[in-house]
Amino acid sequence: MPLPQVCIFLALFLKLSILTIQTAFTYITGTISELYDEREAANIAHIIMEHLTGMSKLDRIVHKTKILSPDQNNRLKLAIEALQRQEPVQYITGSSWFYGMELMVNKDVLIPRPETEELVEWMVHDAAHRHRLQLLDIGTGSGCIPLALKKALPDAQVSAIDVSEGALHVARTNASRLRLEVNFIHMDALDAQQVATLPEFDMIVSNPPYITQSEQTSMQERVWGYEPSLALFVPDNDALLFYRHITILAKSKLQPGGALYFEINEALGKEVVALMEEHGFQQVTLKQDMFGKDRMVKGEISD
Template identity: 75%
Template sequence: MTIQSAFTYITATISELYDPRESANIAHIVLEHITGMNKLDRLVHKTKILTPDQNTRLKSAVEALQRLEPVQYVTGTEWFYGMELLVNKHVLIPRPETEELVEWIVQDIAARQQPHILDIGTGSGCIPLALKKTIPHAQVSAIDVSGEALEVARSNASRLHLDVHFSQVNVLNSQETAFLPVFDIIVSNPPYITQSEQANMQEQVWGFEPSIALFVPDNDALLFYRHIALLAKDRLSSRGILYFEINEALGQDVVMLLEESGFKEVVLKQDMFGKDRMVKGIIV
């Protein structure tokens, strides 16, 4: 099979699952992963024959795509803030909206002298690694309840040669969080999708990404925001800032929660699609 025929094979096989543009994008991602060649090189060498090993990997990848497995899990990687990160079923796939959250933090704090930052629910480590890469003088820590997720995050830190301290901590357990020090910045992209919202989600998300990182009970959508706000109030330095990524439907609820918790200068920010996506508050 040539590179060109492999592209046709992938797009034809998944055409009933994705629209033509997305099918093409997925095919390009898979072929770059399998061949190690970028799009231009594959165009120039489109008649090059795949090796037997590449053919085997191609078949395996297409079978996974037919099961609706996200292409990021098929290749085991995703790009975030200019970094290629390892991802697997134990971590959420990093998303562009979270890059916007990182950029907001960078704009706010890049001039601070050695800010001490904590990311809660780090998953792949995308947020703290992006912050450490962009603000090298920052001291960056991250916690997650999942040991498997922390393995991925530590692997990403090692590959990128970024010094981030990772710890296994359940933010809902006050005995475990009692040992955390004081920080200047706390950020979190916590679980915020209510279980009833699952019906409106793509199977590629709820069927493969870790539910522990996605869902909260319908009767307590602010579960993690409430616990993290209480923790942040106790663990932030003077003029320390708490940043959240949020469910677009919960913007005003999170703003009210922070204000009632004693945070000042609370700001609700929209993402590139005009959806309520980020909130920050300051401890005075």
């Protein structure tokens, strides 16, 4: 049966509330096939079905003929409508995985990316055999970075700041759910008077806004249309805005031997390195992510 006929047939099933787990999965992939390639559509369908049923992929295979309840049918319909609007699946389910942790996410925070896990791994590697470190994350969003650091370095004292109260609510909720102690602070990293109140740290990290407004045209709508612009974009005429302010902050707040870590726009690697060197950071290292793109920078303060 051709795909359009399959979708019509399954739509009738949905209307009649007799969808099974298997037919619901097929219905999801069929309705989003023009928006995503086959593999991504299947992955999204698995995420939605696990969210709806609470069952693992294996359990759903075993129980593929189980009929969805009326409530599950209604939630499926809402999920499909959101997917067709190109809303990210993580916002539909309200959760995203990062560093082995299931995090709550909503439209107040960015969806955590796998590349950011590499930044965390770099810091954890550098922190090996060091104890009672003081760590700070700037622009924490969902809290993914400081929570991952606290998970990997349980004796570290971890703090995080964000200008968004909505983001801090999400981060604090995640910390509570995961039973990880992180000190979340409402603060604007661009306000010199506010950041002056911060203590000193051994490591500072930030994944700040770094996409210029002109780059928005080349981005997928499901990113810029739903994720918070406050956490994404910088002016075209000042792409280094946050890197500059955070570099100056870190220079005054890092203890001797401390280090500053950034996630960066792949097009700005050399510029960020030059900026950090200009402000006195040493052994500044530009590192590529798993895809070979310039994605992370580290600079050190001399002892």
